[in-house]
Amino acid sequence: MNLRVGQGFDVHALVEGRDLIIGGVHIPHTHGLLGHSDADVLLHAVTDAVLGAAGLGDIGRHFPDTDPRYAGADSRVLLRAAMQKVVQAGWRVVNVDATVHAQAPKIGPHAPAMVANIAADLGVQATAVNVKAKTNEGLGYLGRKEGIAATVVVLLAAG
Numbered sequence: 001m002n003l004r005v006g007q008g009f010d011v012h013a014l015v016e017g018r019d020l021i022i023g024g025v026h027i028p029h030t031h032g033l034l035g036h037s038d039a040d041v042l043l044h045a046v047t048d049a050v051l052g053a054a055g056l057g058d059i060g061r062h063f064p065d066t067d068p069r070y071a072g073a074d075s076r077v078l079l080r081a082a083m084q085k086v087v088q089a090g091w092r093v094v095n096v097d098a099t100v101h102a103q104a105p106k107i108g109p110h111a112p113a114m115v116a117n118i119a120a121d122l123g124v125q126a127t128a129v130n131v132k133a134k135t136n137e138g139l140g141y142l143g144r145k146e147g148i149a150a151t152v153v154v155l156l157a158a159g
């Protein structure tokens with residue numbers, strides 16, 4: 001079988017006055033993520049992972065943060081557009097495994113909704129997607145709650 005692995009990483013700053021949207025889920029919180037788009041750190045990492053596995057570059061190449069069309073963009077729309085390019089290139093998703101690196105808030109209760117969103121946008125069953133979370137044990141910029149990061153691996157198969 002023709003297989004390709006991809007990995008994605010993203011980080012956004014936590015600031016007051018922004019909504020917190022992770023994996024397409026609006027999470028009630030004191031702070032939200034800062035970005036040109038809706039700053040959905042998890043979906044950006046998933047987008048980079050699928051684009052990377054297909055050899056199609058990265059999210060910034062396809063959706064530049066200098067383009068006003070993407071100001072405030074729904075990252076689910078960007079992920080679906082990226083996935084269309086991946087499918088056109090002849091690939092389908094086998095599975096996705098993701099980690100959200102957040103000191104707070106708790107991600108676990110929202111993980112099933114994130115899984116459902118990502119699976120729908122990638123065109124796979126929910127069983128093909130896994131979302132985990134870790135604190136940063138209070139260490140560094142993540143531990144100080146200055147930002148939230150996400151890391152993702154994806155496996156693609158031909159056709």
Ligand SMILES: Nc1ccn([C@@H]2O[C@H](COP(=O)(O)O)[C@@H](O)[C@H]2O)c(=O)n1
Nearest residue numbers: 102103104105106107108133134135136
């Ligand atoms: N933002 C987070 C962080 C962690 N979790 C859950 O807690 C478990 C323990 O995390 P540690 O960083 O202390 O190892 C982790 O396995 C997650 O289940 C979470 O839901 N949200």
Ligand SMILES: C[C@@]1(CO)OP(=O)(O)OP(=O)(O)OC[C@H]1O
Nearest residue numbers: 035036037044060063064065070
């Ligand atoms: C999504 C895009 C485009 O609006 O902007 P941001 O929300 O700033 O996100 P980032 O992960 O920094 O880079 C990708 C950008 O091109």
